Amino acid sequence: MNGVPYANGVADYYNLVNERDGGINGVKLLVEECETGYATDKGVECYERLKGKGPTGAAFINPLSTGITFALTEKTATDKIPIITMGYGRADSKNGAVFAYNFPLLGTYWSAADIAVQHIAKEVGGFDKLKGKKISLLYHDSPYGKEPIPMLQVLAKKYGFEFTPIPVTHPGVEQKSQWLSIRQNRPDYVLVWGWGVMNGTAVKEAAAVAYPRDKMIGVWWSGAEPDVEPAGDQAVGYKALMLQHGAGKFPVHADIEKHVYAKGKGASEPGKIGEVLYNRGMVNAMLGVEAIRKAQEKFGKKPLTGEQVRWGLENLNLTDARIKELGFEGMLKPIKISCSDHEGARDGRVQQWDGKGWKVISDWYTANQSETEPLVEEVSAKYAADKKIQPRDCSKES
């Protein structure tokens, strides 16, 4: 499954920090894993189990499930523990004034939808050419898959393309009828918002109805090795968005091999280091570590509470120089998070599977804030009203 390589990346990076640096400024990281099986009630149980661990409670929590993120959003705000949902979670939680403890770092699904449409526009030769085109969204029928729909509807209205959402029920191995309707309707592009087995199945079914794979664009959770390898040659040409980084090895990987794997403490098979999901786990862990480091500048070099780590996250500013120092050069663009912007960066590229590996085929796109922002404002304002949350005044926060 897709969660395992991701978790390995997370574990290895924390291990690296502990082994190479002796923790963050001398504070060792305590990491606990919990298998949720993507079930919301199990996720809630895990959260309750882990939140109080360590001398100061959990510094932050990483649920890796949009459903669990929804269920934990209120609980974490009460417990004052940041919830880092890098590249997933609820898109409106970008608005830190309302969602004080949610951090959908690096990109939300609304940004992803915007980037995907930008890429399609480029392939067809400009935004004006989008008019009359047909774009379908094949999505996992859960909060995760439904997140991009409102954004795509906004974009469809703006550019005049025809948008059709096509749901696939969990776990997504049964997609015959969906692909028959795609064959009938012949959309110009199919966006894939799938998870786990659903992605490989989608690629195979596309091949079965002879839908061109290079007209399929997966979100970043549908663009890793486990998603295309099972489909074999049928997957050649399949495209996917990148959550900034792709596959490949960077200076930080050398450190991991030296300090973690050489000591036999690695979590993954050595051959899998540098795959897309592994790298994503590493980036995710790195952002958490840097947030704690930032918070230590203000609160002292000791174990910190969730509330203090939140300050660190909100003031996180990774410059190019800092990213290079950490060994992530080439993987990431600078990220700056603030009270009102919990997303930090909205950049992405597109990669294509050539049968052996992922190749980056596009320049950087930046999601257009003028499109995502009104929707973020509208939906988060509704949430605040429903939950009687008084939005923070971000101009007064330092």
Place this chain on the structure above:
Amino acid sequence: MLYREAGQFKTTYAEDMAIFPIRQDRMALAILLGIAFIGVPLLADFDIWPFGSDYLLRAILLPFLILALAAIGVNILVGYCGQISLGSGAFMAIGAYSAYKLGTGVHIPLAWLGFAISIPPLPVLLSILLGGLAAAVVGILFGVPSLRIKGLYLAVATLAAQFFFDWVFLRVSWFTNYAPSGSVSAPTLDFFGLNVGTPIERYMLCLIFVTVFAFLAKNLVRGNLGRQWMAIRDMDIAAELIGIRPLYAKLTAFAVSSFIIGVAGALWAFVYLGSWEPLAFSIDRSLQLLFMVIIGGLGSIMGAFVGAAFILILPILLNRIPSELGVPLSTETITHLEFIIFGSLICYLLIKEPHGFARLISIGKEKLRLWPFPY
């Protein structure tokens, strides 16, 4: 000697018909309720391990109580009336979503009739109970086929309810108040101006619900209606011959059972999860509830509690034991082990005691009654 009933004379009909006629049972129950109602909150208040942490209350006792309540509902239908149902998850979902709609205000635009039905948001307690009522109505509807079909065939018919309502709550966005992601979150838990927020308050709330419903169910199954259900379960033709109307008996069983399951569903959504999606009430939940009833003991209210504890708490324990003992196992291994051990335990238990824990407990009681002089 511990369970000697000698000397406990019943001199009135009321005593003979009491819900717990044996003194030892009454005492055991009083102690149990005392611990649940007074002991646990006190221990939690004084931060005494392990009750001081939120974990035990929030992540163990809360889901245990709610699922035990749902298991009571399933037990009425499956255990007492013999109508196998695989749709309990759907009835929980109906309870949850109806309560959500009523708790956030219902608006039905009837443009073609020229008016709209609008109900302002109802108090949370009322919406939870009405959520149960909605589940009862749907339960009766899906109970109608039970008049013609039995056993496995009926199980498949209730399975249809499961899939139908999974589909409805995923697709009909009216039920989710048009939430873009399809995930809804419960309104604030206000009871008569009291905000139920802390783990202990939530625990008490569920405990009250469970206690009240458990007593009601216990009384119901030993009364006229319960005897009708059991007669239908044991042999429906014979029951009909002695004057029991199958229509009435079966549909009341469906109604009562769905009502309790619906209330449990609303509590699961409102009190435990807080925010949920239809996946929370998938077929897995139905099977889980059915297993609770089978493991705990068909046709036993107490069995529902024991079954819920076994199915819910044992996997969590198995998951935690290696890390508590300091055995370094990877998360994947622990998860796999958990499945293996849990599965084998169920197999073993069902081979050794097909009637579940309730039967084991009653055997224990029989032994204690004779102890120390077995014959």
